[in-house]
Amino acid sequence: MDHFEVIKNENGKIVDFLDNIELEATPEEFVRQYYLRVLHYEYQYPINTLAREVAIHYGSKELKDQLGQPVRADIVVYRTAKAKANKDQGSILLVVECKAPNINTGYNQLVSYIYNTSAEGGVWYNGDAPQYYRRLSAPTNELIDWTGIPRKSEAWDALGQRKKEDLKRPIDxxxxxxxxxxxxxxxxxxxxxxxxxxxxxxxxxxxxxxxxxxxxxxxxxxxxxxxxxxxxxxxxxxxxxxxxxxxxxxxxxxxxxxxxxxxxxxxxxxxxxxxQRYRLLSDLNDSTDWDIMGHAYEQYTATYLKRKRGQFFTNRLVVDFLCECVGPHYQDIILDPAGGSGGFLTGAMRYVRKKILSSTDTAIAKQRQLDKHRTNLFMVEISKRLVKIAKTAMILNGDGHAGMTQGDSLGDLSNLNEHVLARCGMEKPTVILTNPPFAGASEGRISDPHVLDNFSTGIKWTSRGGEYAPTGERNAEGVPPEMLFFERCLNWIAPGGIIGIVMPKSFLDTQTYFPARKLMFDGYKLLAVINCHKDTFQPHTGVRTCLLIIERFEKDMTAPIDYEIFLAISKKIGQDSEGFPIFKRDHNNAPTEEIDHDFDEILKDYNAFKQNNLIASEYRFAINRSDIDNQLRINPQFYLPNLNETIKQIESIDGIDGWSVTTLGQITTNVKIFKGPRLKSENLLVEHTGDGIEPYYTPSAVLQEKSESAKLLNINFASAKQISTINAVRVHRGDIVITRSGTIGRVSYITKRLDGAIVSDDLIRVRIPDEDIRFYVYQFLQSKQALNQMLKNEYGAVQQHLEPIHISNILIPIPDDWNEVSEIINKSRTQTTMREFLEDGNINLERMTDSLLEGLITRGNKKQNPDTNI
CATH class of the missing domain: 1.20.1260 (Ferritin)
Structure with missing residues (x-):
């Protein structure tokens, strides 16, 4: 929230900037309220000289429009507070005509207001770009374009060449x-x-x-x-x-x-x-001033530049958080090998500058440290366009742009800028902060052999004897660029140095990124993993992300056998999916000016972790390196205390007489758990019913009582391959289905109504012939204990996913004597029978209603057209 933001109150009204009264929240009022703030904060006109909705008089009579309505100026600037109090039309300095966005009329109104008052000029503004006018009385009386309006006590003729010492810092x-x-x-x-x-x-x-x-x-x-x-x-x-x-x-x-x-x-x-009236550069010692300018520029470029090749602008909260976690010093050589628009380097500069200026060192020491720090900042970015953006950002953040260069960090490093190689070559940077471009779609993968052959993660891996191992062959399918950047960072960082990097969340637990995780644990210490909130990089991208902090062991240092790793999950990021800010609320539930995020709490706990006094909580805790399995899964969600407590609770049942614990995949010998092949149905979709047309049920359609959102497929158009796929994804009465993407873990039972229906592969099928076991499993899968086990294993960079293996591995308690759970089984069977009875009744009622209406319509047509043979 800032001086210039116009917001609605809890009643949906705008509170007037001048009088604190409630006004209707019209588009034009938003424009007017914003410009009132501009006049006060930028041009220094006191509030007691500003007025809105001012009646304009011609002589002694109030002016009226063609409809006989009084003419009122949107904003008037009086010469004095007394003139405003007296509504003195002869002491008006400026008039502003405001219009709603996209409205381009109103110039004539402005002219009329100015000529009927003492105004020396005015502004026409519709929220885009203001148009300025000055009134001249000699040699003729005319209104002409001008280069602005004067500040308080400034002359109109001063709006030209200024002394540099007279420039003012912009506020908005x-x-x-x-x-x-x-x-x-x-x-x-x-x-x-x-x-x-x-x-x-x-x-x-x-x-x-x-x-x-x-x-x-x-x-x-x-x-x-x-x-x-x-x-x-x-x-x-x-x-x-x-x-x-x-x-x-x-x-x-x-x-x-x-x-x-x-x-x-x-x-x-x-x-x-x-x-021209503003000063963009500022005193190096004024860190807050630099921050405001740099942040505004970063927001501007993020708003207007299109995202290309996986590039998007790193949320400033993430930048500042990683800088705080890594804690660079002015002597650190800091590198971003995928610099983009320079967000991490400007963030590092802000952090180090603030640390220097808040120290108790002498003024000369601080200046020397600032000078040294500015020469220790390096960036490599393949896009010249973004290097220009980044250099400008660094200039507006306080210089330090000499090390920001164009180049390819995934190519031959000897081709990089000589200045970078000399001071920030291989194993020279002590801090790396970066957000590399992500592949996104599969076509974003890198398959160029000249690139892949220089990376160990460019080799294809496969499962052999139950273990994932390299084949020695180049990965012909291509490798996500972020994985290559990850490896490059590991090799580039100096011994003892620290890496802070943004990666897709799928990096933490999928086989695709296993080679990079393996490389990380061989010679490096994983300090922390933080899962970001799903809206962190919205609206630029929906990819879910995580943050990793990694330390390289010193040379000749023996890696510790075991150590602790800090894990956290961010639950709020201070913005919604459209990028609009979310503010904290006070005890009256009114929004404050503070962004509502939890990175400060995570940082506090991470610092406590480094001091060995972390008090673990539900979403911030530590695990041991030895807790990580042979799949090297490091997703904090997999280790959540409450989810793992569920597993411990289920496992504890194994010691109770008459009970044991098994996995769902082994509950009976003939259980089948599968998802079916993907059905490409675009060419089969129709919007009408008829012969050969069948419903196609998405997960939401299956879960709906009447399946209103089901699509329609014309099976007559299907190829032989599509017919085979359709038959493979048909469900049968008694199947248990589980949503496996988006909102995972929702469970449904296939009744007679959907027997043989075509159902999306986004539902995992559990098929159990034994009816008693089936109804018991169905009820268990709807429990919190079953859902927690699903949530523990969900994965994905954009949407969350589950696989049949995750359902198969769910722990489930079973009795030695099934009579122990006969009441649950019987009630589950009864409820399913009642559901089928209800569904049959709905179908019969719909038929009866349709028949009734058709009969009435036929009779009505005959009555209106008695001579027509209908």
């Missing part, structure tokens, strides 16, 4: 960047969002270059006179182009000599007039 940085971007859009600039964003980056770099150059006056400016003429606008554009050429000259590894700002002179001027 996000709004400033958004309005600049919208200005480019408003000029009809060709190109997609990426092109516009890159031009914005170039313009910001030109502005930053102007600020860092020597000289008393700014070169990045546009006077009102220049703005009003084509020659003047070209002069402004030429100055900006020269500044950007200096940026290119100083960063030849990133920018080609021919790269330039591509938008025209008018668009450049539009951005210049929004930025």
């Amino acid at each position: 940085i996000k709004g400033m960047l958004r309005q600049c971007h919208n200005k480019l859009h408003g000029r009809g600039v060709d190109g997609d969002e990426d092109d516009l964003t890159m031009d914005m980056v170039r313009l910001i770099l030109a502005k930053a270059m102007d600020e860092e150059k020597s000289g008393e006056y700014c070169e990045f400016y546009c006077t009102p006179e220049e703005y009003r003429s084509e020659v003047g606008r070209e002069a402004v554009a030429n100055r900006v182009h020269r500044l950007f050429k200096e940026v290119v000259s100083n960063n030849q590894d990133v920018f080609s000599e021919h790269e330039n700002i591509s938008v025209g002179a008018r668009a450049i001027c539009d951005v210049v007039i929004e930025l």
Whole structure:
């Protein structure tokens, strides 16, 4: 929550910024309330000089529109508080006309308001980019385009070239960047969002270059006179182009000599007039100031740049959390080998700078430490576009951009930038922080032999004698890029160094990533695993993620036989799936300004773990390295105390007289647990009934009483292979089915109604011929103890999944004498019989209703058309 955010209260109303009264939450009111904040916080106009809905008079009469309604200005800025109190129309300084987004009318209204008052100018604003106007009285009375509006006590003519010492830091940085971007859009600039964003980056770099150059006056400016003429606008554009050429000259590894700002002179001027009054760079010692600017820029680029090749912007909470966990020092050589837009390096800079500035060291020591730290930051990113984004982010976060280079971390490292190799080559970085690109779909895997042959994880593995082992052959199916990046990080980090890395959650327990987990445990110490909340990287991607913190053993150090590993599961991330913030609430259930996440609590427990005084809780605990099985599963969910307590409780039954514990797959010799083949049904889907058309039941359709969401398949269109698959996925009366993706573990019993139905393979089938055992198993699978065992084994990067083997391995208590559970069996059988009776009744009622309505419709038609033979 910030100064400029307009929100609704618990009544769904907007609370007026000026008078604290409730207003209707209309689109136009949101725009007006935002601009009132701009006038106060950015332009320093006191609240007691601002007014909204001000009646405009012509002489002594109140102006009215064509419908006879009073004319009111949206916002008025009075010269003094007394003028506002007296509603003095002769002491109005500015008028603002606000419109709802996408509304482009209202200029004439603004003109009328200005000419009927003493206003010297005004603003037209619909939430995109404001248009500024100044009123001139000589040589003629006219309203002309201007380059802004003055701040409190500032002259209109001062809105041109300023002294650098007079520049002010922007308060609404996000709004400033958004309005600049919208200005480019408003000029009809060709190109997609990426092109516009890159031009914005170039313009910001030109502005930053102007600020860092020597000289008393700014070169990045546009006077009102220049703005009003084509020659003047070209002069402004030429100055900006020269500044950007200096940026290119100083960063030849990133920018080609021919790269330039591509938008025209008018668009450049539009951005210049929004930025020229502000100072983007700040004092190196002001860490909070840098953080605000850098964060706004990161949000801007994340909003407008498209995600490509698995690239997405790392949630800042994740960045800051990993930096806190790893705890880099100013002497650390810090590397991100998949740097993207530079989020981790700017995060590391924020963390180290804050640590330095909050220390008790002398001022000169702090400055030396800051200088050294800025030279210890390195990034490699294959995309030149993102390197430019990252360099700009680092400049706006406080410099340190020299080590941010373009290159391929998965290629031959000798081809990397010489500066990187000299100071951050193999086994030189002491800290690696990274979020590598994920494969996502299978086509994102890397299959280039020139790449795979340089990685041990590029080799195919297979099961041999009950163990997963390398075949020695290249993995022809390809390898997820994140696994290769993981291996590269392990090899790149210096002995004794620490890695903090974001990986897909499936890394923790699937066979695909087993080779990387094996490599990690051979020579490295796993310090922590944290499962991220499912919305952590939304709305950019739905991939579920985890965080790993890994330490490389010192050379010649004997690896400990056993050690503890910190595990945690984040349950809230402070935003929803659309990326909108979720705030903590106070004791009155009103939202506060604090983001509602649990990374602070996880960090506190991780620090306690490192001090050997962790108090374990349900979602934050530790396990021993020796607790990890031969599949090297390290998913915190697999080790949750409450889920494992369930297994212990079930196992304890094995010692009770007359009872034993077995797995579901061994409860009887002829039990079958399977999921069936995947049915590709796109060519069979129809929307009408008829001969050869059958329902196709998804999991939700099976679980519904009347299966309203079932799809329809035309079996007449099916190929021989599809017919074979259809027959394989048909269920039969008595089958127990279990959802295996999405919301896992929901159990249903196939009754007579669905006997022989075509059912999705997203349901695992449990087929038990013995009816007594079947009804007992059906009831047990609906218990908390059975569900906990399913939850323990769920896996997946996007959706959660279960496999038949997980159901087969569920522990279930069984009696020596089945009469012990005869009452449960009989009641389960009775309930199933009653359910079938109800389903038969529903079918009969539907038929009777349909028959009744058809008869009535026929009689009604005959009555209306007595001569027609219907």
